Amino acid sequence: MSLPPRVSAINVFPVKSCGPMALEAAEVAPSGLMGDRRFLVTDADGGFVTGRRIPAMTRIQPHFDGQCLRLEAPGMPSLAVDTDTLAPRYSDVTVWRDTVAAQSCGDDADAWISECLGGRYRLGFMGPQSHRATKGRPDQPLGFADRFPLLGVSRESVNALNDRLARAVTALHFRANLVIDGGEAFQEDGWAEVRIGEAVFEVVAPCSRCVFTTVDPQRGEAAADREPFRTLAGFRRDDSGKVHFGQHLVPRITGTVRVGDCVEVLARKPKPRYVDRMAAT
Incomplete structure (x- = not known):
């Protein structure tokens, strides 16, 4: 029986694309x-x-x-x-x-x-x-993040990806603010709203991935074999050709989140359909 999902890591990236700061607790603002x-x-x-x-x-x-x-x-x-x-x-x-x-x-x-x-x-x-402002949400402030205020990734989803890779990657390859442990792989695909600590988040969209996922965050070098993006494209690509991993979050109620906080799913949505093009290989 899988454990209920909880926050296992909180990462702040003060400078876009530079290294992270790992925190035990963080304040959630609208941005x-x-x-x-x-x-x-x-x-x-x-x-x-x-x-x-x-x-x-x-x-x-x-x-x-x-x-x-x-x-x-x-x-x-x-x-x-x-x-x-x-x-x-x-x-x-x-x-x-x-x-x-x-x-x-x-x-x-x-x-x-x-x-x-x-x-x-x-x-x-x-x-x-x-x-x-966040795209399509003029009242939602945004810093220099790509599209939305926060990004969440499930460690179980990372583990499921690693099961397909010859060389394991970490959650830091995906530059997530919140890393969630427990539950099932890709459970986050079906979340619509979650409460974490004092904050409530709308789960607005899957994160479209790119070659940045191939950069080793410790060595600062891109993988010549284009992994893990190449494998992700084999089983997490939608009908439009976008490759998804992790979920974008928009704060609805601000407050403090802490490592160890439980993720309470307040609302769900249908999971998107991905064709596993690697299943026969």
Whole structure:
């Protein structure tokens, strides 16, 4: 008999595509976990840069000391960014089809990220004058996440994927904010609304995956065999060709979530149909 689902890990990614901070508890705001994806790396033209383009970004490790963000990377001195003292200097950046006024983190931060990644890059912040809304939900604020405020992944689903792989991956390959243990693999496909700790979330859509899943989060390198994306495409691809793994969450009631919190399913929905194209192989 499977155990009821509970939160086993909480991850905040202060800088989009960089490394995670593992927390025992986190505050849920309308835009997602506090501190999550509030910073963004862009190129010289303001286009957002992610690990799809530069896998080594995952090796940049963030730490918070109050409002001060500290970044560390192999072979680099640490960088401190105090958001309370940033100059009110904004420039437009693009995240997919969205244009956002991002606050500059300063010349020193731009020089640090440029040296770290080997090019001309900038570090921006979701400052007081920055505004972005969730797609199709103008009243739902959003940071620099791709589409929705949070992402959840079931460890049982990761285990089911690993059963098909020659080389195991971890939940961090999927950059989830909440990792859920217990229950059945892919149970989250049928969730419509869940309560976790003090917060209530709408489970709005499956997460469409890409080659970023092939990046080893510790080594900062993409797998030459395109795994696990290649295997996911064999049994988690919908009729439109999108490959799904994990679920996007939108906060309905904010509050605190903690490791160990039970996931209470408040409403369910029909699970999508995926054809297992690998079943005969």
